[in-house]
Amino acid sequence: MKLYRTISGYVVEEHDRFYLPGKDRGPGESWQLLTTRDDLHGHLLRQIQGGNGSEAARHALQDLQVPIGNQEVWAAGVTYYRSREARIQESKSAGGGNFYDRVYDAERPELFFKATPHRVVGPNGKVAIRDDSSWSVPEPELALLVSPKGKIIGYTIGNDMSSRSIEGENPLYLPQAKVYDRCCALGPCILVAPEPLPSSTEISLEIMRGGISEFAAATTLASMKRDPLSLVEYLYRSNSFPSGCFLLTGTGIVPPDSFTLAPGDEIRIAITGIGTLINTVG
Ligand code: DO4
Ligand code: MG
Numbered sequence: 001m002k003l004y005r006t007i008s009g010y011v012v013e014e015h016d017r018f019y020l021p022g023k024d025r026g027p028g029e030s031w032q033l034l035t036t037r038d039d040l041h042g043h044l045l046r047q048i049q050g051g052n053g054s055e056a057a058r059h060a061l062q063d064l065q066v067p068i069g070n071q072e073v074w075a076a077g078v079t080y081y082r083s084r085e086a087r088i089q090e091s092k093s094a095g096g097g098n099f100y101d102r103v104y105d106a107e108r109p110e111l112f113f114k115a116t117p118h119r120v121v122g123p124n125g126k127v128a129i130r131d132d133s134s135w136s137v138p139e140p141e142l143a144l145l146v147s148p149k150g151k152i153i154g155y156t157i158g159n160d161m162s163s164r165s166i167e168g169e170n171p172l173y174l175p176q177a178k179v180y181d182r183c184c185a186l187g188p189c190i191l192v193a194p195e196p197l198p199s200s201t202e203i204s205l206e207i208m209r210g211g212i213s214e215f216a217a218a219t220t221l222a223s224m225k226r227d228p229l230s231l232v233e234y235l236y237r238s239n240s241f242p243s244g245c246f247l248l249t250g251t252g253i254v255p256p257d258s259f260t261l262a263p264g265d266e267i268r269i270a271i272t273g274i275g276t277l278i279n280t281v282g
Pocket of ligand 2: 077139141160251
């Protein structure tokens with residue numbers, strides 16, 4: 001089941017039918033309340049039970065909004081071998097290589113703060129590259145929607161926009177490489193699934209420049225070294241999230257070192273079962 005946030009209210013998609021339960025039942029609950037419910041899947045099922053869907057609901061998808069309420073966005077790093085390899089390479093002259101190697105093998109994962117809601121853009125929004133970055137890339141990642149109690153209640157697509165020049169200069173610059181205005185994109189919907197996603201789930205990235213494909217690659221969740229449940233368990237240790245949170249689970253795709261994003265580039269990230277998140281650099 002998919003849950004979309006639109007300017008007309010929230011839309012539920014189930015078996016190719018679209019529902020606007022919030023609208024049909026008066027003002028309904030806010031996106032924030034909805035997306036912190038531990039029983040989100042059952043709650044939405046009850047809301048659409050017996051209905052046939054509507055054209056108005058399908059139509060509402062033309063005006064998608066970013067599917068975030070008051071949640072903080074956090075991220076995990078070096079959860080795929082490809083990420084480990086790329087970080088070691090980019091931080092060679094700064095002597096950072098050993099840290100990435102060690103965190104890849106360590107029991108404790110790398111977890112970092114990524115964004116507050118105002119730094120996040122939605123489907124078709126404009127993500128940014130930093131003015132002081134000479135080497136920037138998108139990072140296509142599976143994002144977990146986690147309730148205040150620490151339950152994974154949904155999945156979406158995340159783009160962890162990153163400056164490789166700043167991060168490569170010194171690993172201690174990570175917060176600057178990662179956190180800035182429009183540094184993160186989420187969407188297009190929340191996949192509300194009671195079961196974990198299969199390891200065959202594919203994550204793909206394509207970057208278009210002037211209508212031409214500049215870079216394309218894909219991976220699957222089978223290549224992720226960490227278990228989403230364990231990432232959440234570490235994140236919630238001695239740390240509370242009264243509004244819930246999104247947790248990006250790390251990238252398994254890094255473009256070649258010769259590639260840097262440019263204004264106007266279109267970034268397409270697709271994840272099986274969720275859809276495609278499209279953003280432009282601007
Ligand atoms: O260690 C730096 C960041 C890693 C990251 O964002 C990733 O692996 O996705
Ligand atoms: Mg990342």
